[in-house]
Amino acid sequence: MKIDILTLFPEMFTPLQSSILKRATDNRILEINVINIRDFSLDKHKKCDDYPFGGGAGMLMTVQPLYDAIKSVKQENSKIVFPSPRGKTFNQKIAKDLSTFEHLIFVCGHYEGVDERIFQLYDIEEISIGDYVLTGGELPSMVIIDTLSRFIDGVISEESLLNESFSNGLLEYPQYTRPAEFMGLKVPEVLLSGNHQEVEKWRKEESLKITKKNRIDLL
Numbered sequence: 001m002k003i004d005i006l007t008l009f010p011e012m013f014t015p016l017q018s019s020i021l022k023r024a025t026d027n028r029i030l031e032i033n034v035i036n037i038r039d040f041s042l043d044k045h046k047k048c049d050d051y052p053f054g055g056g057a058g059m060l061m062t063v064q065p066l067y068d069a070i071k072s073v074k075q076e077n078s079k080i081v082f083p084s085p086r087g088k089t090f091n092q093k094i095a096k097d098l099s100t101f102e103h104l105i106f107v108c109g110h111y112e113g114v115d116e117r118i119f120q121l122y123d124i125e126e127i128s129i130g131d132y133v134l135t136g137g138e139l140p141s142m143v144i145i146d147t148l149s150r151f152i153d154g155v156i157s158e159e160s161l162l163n164e165s166f167s168n169g170l171l172e173y174p175q176y177t178r179p180a181e182f183m184g185l186k187v188p189e190v191l192l193s194g195n196h197q198e199v200e201k202w203r204k205e206e207s208l209k210i211t212k213k214n215r216i217d218l219l
């Protein structure tokens with residue numbers, strides 16, 4: 001999959017160059033390009049924002065640099081995403097759907113947002129990462145990219161996707177690793193028993209318990 005990220009702040013994307021996403025790009029499963037929208041501004045000072053017509057707080061990103069930046073990367077099969085508090089709320093299903101595209105373009109808003117005409121010029125899906133307001137679309141883009149990447153073949157093991165929160169409508173059960181005892185705290189006996197049926201039963205019960213406690217809405 002190819003992902004182009006359009007932003008006024010390319011330096012914010014260094015976290016994508018480590019850990020699992022680094023391995024995925026090193027292995028050419030993923031190609032991620034970060035493109036500076038400012039490079040497309042026709043303004044002599046490379047300005048990319050202006051005051052909103054009708055008044056109001058803050059600045060808006062202007063439409064021309066955004067339009068040209070998208071045009072420079074858009075192909076026939078591209079899906080364009082604009083992270084925004086106005087969008088539908090992101091979840092595992094949306095991440096899985098996005099992971100099936102060959103080419104994604106993320107457009108990062110900043111300041112008070114963008115000139116609305118960009119949504120008339122291109123078919124753009126707005127996606128929110130939650131009911132709160134961040135300073136820009138850079139962190140939300142990274143959240144969405146990180147999440148959808150996990151669904152791309154070869155990025156993580158299939159087993160990891162099967163047994164985790166939301167995969168079966170529940171939150172994940174508690175997990176433990178060595179040592180079997182730490183500061184007097186012992187790992188639940190059943191996990192050391194080698195009885196796979198009992199382990200599965202215990203995990204299901206614990207999943208239900210934690211889902212009831214933290215996310216009753218999922219049940």
Ligand SMILES: C[S@@+](CC[C@H](N)C(=O)[O-])C[C@H]1O[C@@H](n2cnc3c(N)ncnc32)[C@H](O)[C@@H]1O
Nearest residue numbers: 083084085109112113128129133134136137140
């Ligand atoms: C300060 S916000 C603008 C908020 C906008 N004035 C509003 O009230 O909806 C600047 C940018 O951050 C991004 N952003 C902020 N909160 C977000 C969220 N919850 N989900 C996704 N993107 C968000 C969007 O790209 C947005 O254009």
